[in-house]
Amino acid sequence: MYPYLTSTRNTLGTLYKRYVRRPFLTLEQLEGDRPFTSENTWQLLSNHCRLLVRRPAVLEYGSGTSTYYHLKTLAACGGGTLVSVEHHLDWYRKMVRTFRRALGTRPEGEHFQIELLGATVSLDYLYRPAHGLTGCGTHEELRDYVEAPRGRFDLVVVDGRARKACVRHVLDAGLLSEHGLLVLYEAGRGHPDWPVPSQSQGTWDYQPEVAELLRRGGTVVAGTGVDGWSGWTRTGADTPHFSKAYPMEACFYWVSPADRPDTLA
Numbered sequence: 001m002y003p004y005l006t007s008t009r010n011t012l013g014t015l016y017k018r019y020v021r022r023p024f025l026t027l028e029q030l031e032g033d034r035p036f037t038s039e040n041t042w043q044l045l046s047n048h049c050r051l052l053v054r055r056p057a058v059l060e061y062g063s064g065t066s067t068y069y070h071l072k073t074l075a076a077c078g079g080g081t082l083v084s085v086e087h088h089l090d091w092y093r094k095m096v097r098t099f100r101r102a103l104g105t106r107p108e109g110e111h112f113q114i115e116l117l118g119a120t121v122s123l124d125y126l127y128r129p130a131h132g133l134t135g136c137g138t139h140e141e142l143r144d145y146v147e148a149p150r151g152r153f154d155l156v157v158v159d160g161r162a163r164k165a166c167v168r169h170v171l172d173a174g175l176l177s178e179h180g181l182l183v184l185y186e187a188g189r190g191h192p193d194w195p196v197p198s199q200s201q202g203t204w205d206y207q208p209e210v211a212e213l214l215r216r217g218g219t220v221v222a223g224t225g226v227d228g229w230s231g232w233t234r235t236g237a238d239t240p241h242f243s244k245a246y247p248m249e250a251c252f253y254w255v256s257p258a259d260r261p262d263t264l265a
Contacts, residue, residue: 024097035066038223041250046073048181055080059153062160075117083124092127135203139165152177159185167209180255188248195241218253
């Protein structure tokens with residue numbers, strides 16, 4: 001996730017300068033940051049990968065610091081594959097420079113082979129631009145983005161643009177493996193209790209998709225706050241609304257009920 005689009009702690013222009021106009025992120029900066037999620041929801045999806053008896057295949061819609069931490073999770077599993085889809089060209093170029101300089105790897109087209117923590121991890125980093133953008137984005141505006149992934153995945157994280165369309169596509173196209181987990185972040189958007197009124201209607205309203213995931217056996221998980229990671233303090237001001245608590249942060253849907261943890265806290 002790229003916080004310059006999702007956080008309201010500063011003006012968009014200032015956040016753009018802070019996150020996008022920097023030429024690249026150093027390894028020290030990546031290690032000093034955390035995914036823009038709560039620690040407990042991140043641990044749920046990370047633990048899912050670690051409990052598989054194979055090298056996981058992961059798909060994320062929307063890239064950022066989370067991409068690096070997905071790579072670390074895969075490395076801890078002994079290797080695996082990550083497909084990351086991004087619509088924002090400046091951010092995409094920045095992350096490509098980050099992978100090259102911070103991780104010491106060069107792409108072959110859209111493919112990176114990364115040595116990390118003693119393991120080899122495969123990354124396919126796909127730039128698929130929008131053709132117009134209405135709110136969070138429609139399927140028509142981001143068709144290439146939504147439909148870019150191929151294959152089946154053990155973990156799919158929907159945390160970028162056109163989230164309604166991405167959830168529907170993942171389910172309809174059969175992108176989840178038999179032990180797959182689908183995670184939709186900001187699952188409370190569109191709910192009457194969501195604290196950001198501008199994210200309540202149209203393409204920001206995820207409640208129909210959440211209802212479908214719940215119908216299939218999914219669950220909505222409350223987060224402990226994006227600034228509440230143990231042993232870590234975010235630089236600058238706390239994040240509005242979701243700093244120390246994050247109601248309705250994510251909806252988790254496990255294809256196999258046996259893979260669902262007994263405890264979701």
